[in-house]
Amino acid sequence: MKIRNLKYVFVFALAGVISSCNVLDQEPQASLAPSQVFTDASGVNAAIIGAYSAIQGGNYAGLRSWALLDLYSGNLRHTGTFPSFAQFQNRNILANNVEVSNMWNSVFDAINRANNLIRFVPDVNDAALNKDRAIAEAKFIRAFSYLTALTLWGGDNNGYTVAGAPGVPLRLTPTLTPADGAATPRVSFGEVRDAILNDLTQDMIDALPNRGTGGSLSAAGRASREAAIALKAKAQLIFGNYAEASTLALSIITGTGSDLAPSYASLYSTKNNAESLWELQFDAVDNNAIAFFFFGTAQGGRNELAIATNANFPHEAGDARASVNNPGASTTAKYTRITNGDDNVIMIRKAEMYLVAAEALVRENATNLPQALDLLNAVRSRAGLVDYNTADTAEFLTQLAADKRVELAFEGFPNHWVDLRRTGNAAALFANANLVRLPIPEREVLTADGIVEQNAGY
Amino acid sequence: MKKILQIVCVALLLPLGTAWAQERTVTGRVTSAEDGSSLPGVNVVIKGTSVGTATDSEGRYSLSVPSSSSVLVFSFIGLRSQEVVVGDRSSLDISLALDATQLSEVVVTGYGVQARTEVTGAITSVSSKDFENLPLRNIDQALQGRAAGVNVVQSSGTPGAGISVNIRGTGSLTSSSQPLFVIDGVPINTGSYTAIGAGGQLTNALSDLNPNDIESFEVLKDAAAAAIYGSRAANGVVIITTKSGKAGRTKVDFNYYTGVETRQNDPVKKINGEEATILMREMVANRYPTLSAFGVTWASHSELAAWLFDGAAGAANSPGGFVAVTNNDGVREASIFDNPSTAPNTDWLDLIFRSGRISQYDVAFSGGSEKTNFRLSGTYFNQEGIMIGSGFERVTARLNLNNQVTDRLRFGANIGVSRSVAVRPQNDNNINGVLSTGVLYSSDIPVRRADGTYYKDPGSSTENPVAAGLEPFFESVSSRIIGSSYGEVDIAKGLKFRTELGIDFILFKDDRFQPTTTNTGAGSNGLGQSSSRTDLNWVWKNNITYDKTFGDHKLTALAGIEYQQSTFESLFAQATVFPGNTIRRLSAGAVKADASSGGSIWGIESYLTRVNYAFKGKYLLSGSVRVDGSSRFGEDKRYGVFPAASVGWRISDEPFMSSIAAISDLKLRASYGIAGNQEIGDFSSLALFGSGANYIGLGGLSPTQLGNAVLSWEQATTFNIGADIGLLKDRIYLAAEYFIKDNNELLQQLPLVGSSGFTGVTTNIGSIRNSGIELSLNTVNISNSNFRWSSNLNLTFIKNEVTELAGAPFAAGFASWVEEGQALGSFRGFRVDRIIQDATDQAEAVAQGQTAAQLGDIIFKDLNGDGTLNAADQEILGSAQPKFFGGLTNTFNYKNFDISLFFRFVYGNEIYNNTRAFSEGMNGVFGQTDGVLDRWTPENPSTTVPRAVYGDPNNNRRVSDRWLEDGSFLRLNNFQIGYTIPQEVLSKTRVLRSARIYASGQNLFTITKYSGFDPEVSTFNITNTSPGTDFLTYPQARAVTFGVNIGL
Secondary structure, X not given: OHHHHHHHHHHXXXXXXXXXXXXXXXXXXXXXXXXXXXXXXXXXXHHHHHXXXXXXXXXXXXXXXXXXXXXXXXXXXXXOOOHHHHHHHOOOOOOOOHHHHHHHHHXXXXXXXXXXXXXXXXXXXXXXXXXXXXXXXXXXXXXXHHHHHHHHHOOEOOXXXXXXXXXXXXXXXXXXXXXXXOOOOEEEHHHHHHHHHHHOOHXXXXXXXXXXXXXXXXXXXXXXXXXHHHHHHHHHHHXXXXXXXXXXXXXXXXXXXXXXXXXXXXXXXXXXXXXXXXXXXXXXXXXXXXXXXXXXXXXXXXXXXXXXXXXXXXXXXXXXXXXXXXXXXXXOOOOOOOXXXXXOEEEEEHHHHHHHHHHHHHHHOHHHHHHHHHHHHHHHHHOOOOOOOOOOHHXXXXXXXXXXXXXXXXXXXXXXXXXXXXXXXXXXXXXXXXXXXXXXXXXXXXXXXXXXXXXXXX | OHHHHHHHHXXXXXXXXXXXXXXXXXXXXXXXXXXXXXOOOOEEEEOOOOOEEEOXXXXXXXXXXXXXXXXXXXXXXXXXXXXXXXOOOOEOOEEEOEOOOHHHOEEEEOOEEEEHHHOOOOEEEEEHHHHXXXXXXXXXXXXXXXXXXXXXXXXXXXXXXXXXXXXXOOOOOOOOOOOEEEEOOEEOOOOOOOOOOOOOOOEOHHHHOOHHHEEEEEEEOOHHHHHHHHHHOOOOEEEEEEOOOOOEEEEEEEEEEEEEEEEOOOOOOEOOHHHHHHHHHHXXXXXXXXXXXXXXXXXXXXXXXXXXXXXXXXXXXXXXXXXXXXXXXXXXXXXXXXXXXXXXXXXXXXXXXXOEEEEEEEEEEXXXXXXXXXXEEEEEEEEOOOEOOOEEEEXXXXXXXXXXXXXXXXXXXXXXXXXXXXXXXXXXXXXXXXXXXXXXXXXXXXXXXXXXXXXXXXXXXXXXXXXXXXXXXXXXXXXXXXXXXXXXXXXXXXXXEEEEEEEXXXXXXXXXXXXXXXXXXXXXXXXXXXXXXXXXXEEEEEXXXXXXXXXXXXXXXXXXXXXXXXXXXXXXEEEEOOOOOOOOOHHHOOEEEEEEEEEEEEEEEEEEEEEEEEEOOOEEEEEEEEEEEEOOOOOOOOEEEEEEEEEEEEHHHOHHHOOOOOEEEEEEEEEEEEXXXXXXXXXXXXXXXXXXXXXXXXXXXXXXXXXXXXXXXXXXXXEEEEXXXXXXXXXXXXXXXXXXXXXXXXXXXXXXXXXHOOOEEEEEOOEEEEEEEEEEEEEEEEEOOOEEEEEEEEEEEEEEEEEEOOOOOEEEOOXXXXXXXXXXXXXXXXXXXXXXXXXXXXXXXXXXXXXXXOOXXXXXXXXXXXXXXXXXXXXXXXXXXXOEEEEEEEEEXXXXXXXXXXXXXXXXXXXXXXXXXXXXXXXXXXXXXXXXXXXXXXXXXXXXEOOOOOOOOOOOOOOEXXXXXXXXXXXXXXXXXXXXXXXXXXXXXXXXXXXXXXXXXXXXXXXXXXXXXXXXXXXXXOXXXXXXXEOOOOOOEEEEEEEEEEEO
């Protein structure tokens, strides 16, 4: 008996020692090693989708990268509880504002995702992969992100193209190891500008497909040839390259207004209108909290943001855009799908190209005013307004700015804010003119240990 | 204690030797001097030999002795040994008395047991006697205030919520700094399994266990004690031993208590509807004195206030003024701002707090025969909670079984099953919380409209507090099995092999439904969420132990191999657009908004050994080494080595001490060793692309973390010296420890600039030093036949310092700050200089950059003196680390009455009262507390509270010393008075073995300067970096309970 038991136990013991259960080799179940991603077309496509997804985030164009600047510019009013939002409302942002830090990190996260694609796609061998298009999409995302970063954090208090104005850190290669993550200094505004234009080359534009038609999800959801041209036009206007801006903008519009949606409201009530060149896509599963931030509590929102009063955010009498921008009850008709959070965010559409072309033409040469007036009036007429007329380019530009503010409010790029800064009109809104540039996040400055310079005034 | 002894004796029983020739047999029975009951398992050995036996289940023994001069030694750990000369007797009955001294105690150590006298590490024991009959919700509460060096902070009163247990200070920044819990040899899962956020308070896996099943806790504090647990011992180890049966008649123990929980006190007072109305109008008037606001000129401040706070539209009103368009619902009309006394008034706190029943039924059957013992228990615990929308329920069952198959072979198993249901309201930093909104909902909002629907504050994003409490359905159900089985064989004399398989399985399910009556559910037509998480943790331990005493030498050696694996699975789904509010299951939701599943596995492979050596019982030496390989460690650092060594000297056993009668025990101890913390995330060392970055209905991948191939365990190096001093036959017993514990190689996100696309990479860098003194004093103050008074005091002084950080100092929580040279839990912010009283003050404020400052605003100190107030003008304001903490228990027994008083105290810590930063912030949206009644006005200039101004343009409510408060407290944690029915009465019943009735009070009073609900609070639940923050956290309750303990 005893001996049998002993045997039994020793078998156990031996098994324990020898079998050496392998508990140490484990692998993650919802992640991949980087080497497993850029191997074939499906991996590359997933990485492209992942890069768009970065732009969708609530800290990027999924809300904050435009909404907070609409708050800063006065298009919106803060009615909620976040102190970090209140700092925008009060035009008194602190360097440690968490929204600023999150926006910064999100924009550069998108850039890093694009950098990964641009670095690794050339090495992928898969006949099913259109490498040029993949790289072009990545460059589109990178260019848009750098334009966002540059317009929020870079430039001068009195404009963007002032000589010596700073830009942001410029990273064109992916961060693959902690060593790659070392801080790099901010480069000049001009260097970032050049990098953006280097991405938005004709070759890149040519590698992209034409904007799809119809309401299919991807028709306006991803970078198209038209979207890239429009983005470049927008960028050139900001950079003060008016001839390029007007040429590009005019190249994708008909100039008569016939390619604008017949109804301003329909741009938001139906998704992916043909006018829309790039529209961030959301659905019930991949959703956003934009309507939630606007809606009142009784309607299921958090009442964080409301539309500024008509006095602060004026619309002309009879402007059809007034009832879309500010239908009353604090929210906007541009974001109404609170139930599923699936409002799309329009990033660039043709009406903007009309206005970009109009402004660029006039700034390029005052003799272009009649053509510019036609372009502006095409947009005004869709809004149900009478034609505007003037012989004075300064007056024209003022009117154009007012129309552009109303036309593009609450869309995926802080257009009014960038226009205020671009035209040197932002500083006047502030007791401390330095605050027109957002602070470089305090965390970034501290982590960089002197390498990334803070904007003056913070 | 007896139950431990039971386990111990099983282990110590040695097989019988063969009978000698020419002997005679002595038989007898060994009984307890205390109650005359039989004592099974008592060792009976012929002195000077290894010949002996043990008593059977009825306490009987039979032993052949060689001669009449033989001396029998009767020993049983925990009882005073007796030596008796056999003489010519053939029958020898003995009664053994309890050894009341500490010396006799046996402590459960990792992988064994040890007599207290021989322990060289720092181990504190808490026995069931200390916490039985207390209305404990979680077992870790039992440690609170009982063990020196162990800081147990109940982070809130939320039923089933987490408790932070820090042994010897917080020793990590980003990883867990909670100890390893081991139940009957099985390292168990702890922490929170909930996947649905409810604010700060998470769940606590330890609340699945029944406190009444626990025989003792042993807290292993220094490396000598804990390092045998290797890579999981850096934060100490808590060993839990459950009760087991003992041979003899089957006993039935029935315990029941019931009582009522209420709010402890009423420190937070809100302003009423009229005061709130006055305040809102004043805020508006101060912000917009000219009536020009939002681009128009308002007819009056009342009109503007009505427009701002009633969410109403405005309309031009000729001549030349804007007015609010009234909705005539009797709330925040301009006319009410003109006549504040007509405002509605709701006492929200009164509506959300309640008194709730708390009760527990507990029954246990225990007993056994010579070969087998068992204990079977079951409990039902129910707590309603003191806030609407909360509650907790627990059903447990446990069976412990041991069987001696042959003289050499033993098997045993114990298994505990439980199901607990927690109903938690949202709270803390959460606009849909119950207390959150109860505090921050303005008093001038009615509960409901005339049609019965909830009135929602039109000027605020927060939920109606009553709706927040009553409307959502939120239930977390934890089902759990913890069990182990073992086989043990005596291979040769003193040499034993044991194999043991343990499991801990949790199935944790959350279900939440937010109906359309809530803000969250209104927009999505109902929001349902369901989460399921399972964690299966198994451990297989194989150990050989060798015990040998030769002459003056005593040797105990251990070697073992062990594997452990934990498999985690999760499932989460969310649906919206429900057909009404009755069906809560996701199947009813038209839109399946989210569905995900996940899983992760980690494993540890371990090799361990330990040797304990004693010479003459007074020179003690111990050393251990454990090697742990963990799947979590980077591929270049897969195995960690964790050694420890300790020495002890029992001076009281030296001959030169024998003349000093007053000193009954004196032992000095010293230890040094290294333990690890492997709680570093399963795959933190790998560079990864993660899934879930989806877009336009396609699956996306994105880089989620950078790799670090040398990522490894955090390391704790502990130096400990201690002394155990017993005076006057141990009537005074002091255990004192001094330790220095350095936690190095701490895991941190080595911060990277965000422009890299990452914010950090997990790296072993950073150090924390905890050093301190622990004192534990037990005294028997009075002891005579009728009256006994004993006391237990434990006191801990810990100094915590962050000695190395990966990067720049960083902020955490709301006001917490982590910086080298400072304690973890430090608070940083601005310092208030004074209230601006005149134009000179104002000019000074404006000059330093407070451009919006007006009379009545706060001027903050320009701490660095550069003339500009900015982020650099913040400094360390205080710390959440207490200077000392401890507990004091006094127990009185008078005849059949017993009284115990248990006080707990914490001194020298501060609390950042973020609740007050909101409820006295006067910035617009929130309901306010009565501190604002003393606000600055031209008529009330002598105050520390600034003026009321809409939007707070001067940011008076920024993080500053204004919100920092002294968090010291002295709390009567428990008061209990009991009466034991005398034996002579019981014996008449012929049924009852024992009976006691008692009344008990928890948290009867708290002495503190803290102005919030409860000074024992942690909004961030279990946190390393931001403890001591209060933000709308469910306070602990006062409980008064009545109970009975009946033995059959």
